[in-house]
Amino acid sequence: MMSDKPIRIGMIGLDSSHAPTFTQLLNDKNHAYYVPGGEVTVTFPGGSDDFDMSYSRVEGFTVQVRDKYGVKIVDSPEEVAEACDAILMVSVDARVHLEQFRRIAAYRKPIFIDKPMALSSSDAKAIVELAQLHHIPMMSYSSLRYAEALTEALLTSESGSIIGMDCYGPLALQPTQPGLLVWCAYGGDAF
Numbered sequence: 001m002m003s004d005k006p007i008r009i010g011m012i013g014l015d016s017s018h019a020p021t022f023t024q025l026l027n028d029k030n031h032a033y034y035v036p037g038g039e040v041t042v043t044f045p046g047g048s049d050d051f052d053m054s055y056s057r058v059e060g061f062t063v064q065v066r067d068k069y070g071v072k073i074v075d076s077p078e079e080v081a082e083a084c085d086a087i088l089m090v091s092v093d094a095r096v097h098l099e100q101f102r103r104i105a106a107y108r109k110p111i112f113i114d115k116p117m118a119l120s121s122s123d124a125k126a127i128v129e130l131a132q133l134h135h136i137p138m139m140s141y142s143s144l145r146y147a148e149a150l151t152e153a154l155l156t157s158e159s160g161s162i163i164g165m166d167c168y169g170p171l172a173l174q175p176t177q178p179g180l181l182v183w184c185a186y187g188g189d190a191f
Contacts, residue, residue: 007038010084010109012077012100013091014045014061015054018114020068022088027069040065042072042083046100048093051176057092081107090114095176098123105130113140 009026011019023040025033043065047058065071074080080087081104089100094116101113111131117140118124131138 006036007086008041008084009038010080010087011040011043011065011071012046012080012087012089012104013096013114014043014065015047015058016061016090016092016114017057018090019043019061020064022090023065023069023071027071038086040069040071040088042074042080044074044077044080046077046091046096048091048096048176051093051174053174054091054093077103078107080104081109084109087111088114093176094119098126101127101130105134105136108134108136110137111139113138115140115142 011023013019024031025035026038026040028034029036043062045058045062046054048054062073066073072083074083077100087104087109089097089111091097091100091114097113097118101111104111113127118127127138130136
């Protein structure tokens with residue numbers, strides 16, 4: 001039997017545009033693309049002092065999710081994990097994902113880690129191993145995997161399986177983020 005109470009979702013990282021967007025989709029029942037069943041209730045802002053795309057946005061996104069959607073702001077990832085049923089880790093700086101995950105893994109909450117999951121295969125492997133150790137359901141991907149052009153290419157591939165792709169976007173390379181990474185899916189022993 002399903003509960004009438006929404007899943008209490010905690011969010012870690014208010015330095016990504018995904019933080020207010022995901023909060024809106026989960027909390028605003030009047031939004032055209034509202035997703036019922038869960039509600040962002042608590043968040044830890046986070047932020048990286050040496051990454052402009054992070055520190056320059058934390059305050060604005062914090063004000064937005066707190067004031068517009070009534071989300072409680074707390075001082076640590078652990079406080080988020082204590083107060084929720086599931087976690088969205090959307091910190092824009094993937095360098096912090098492993099450390100943030102280490103801090104909350106013992107709480108055993110299902111988690112979505114926004115892309116990129118990590119900046120190295122060793123960090124990604126450590127995250128997966130922690131999830132397995134603590135029996136935590138987790139996933140990490142980009143919503144662009146559902147882009148219409150990609151879906152069409154997968155459906156109409158007369159040349160056989162797709163074995164690679166070229167990716168590009170409007171984001172300039174950042175000194176603290178080495179290269180452009182795409183983490184599509186974890187399928188067992190991929191690392």
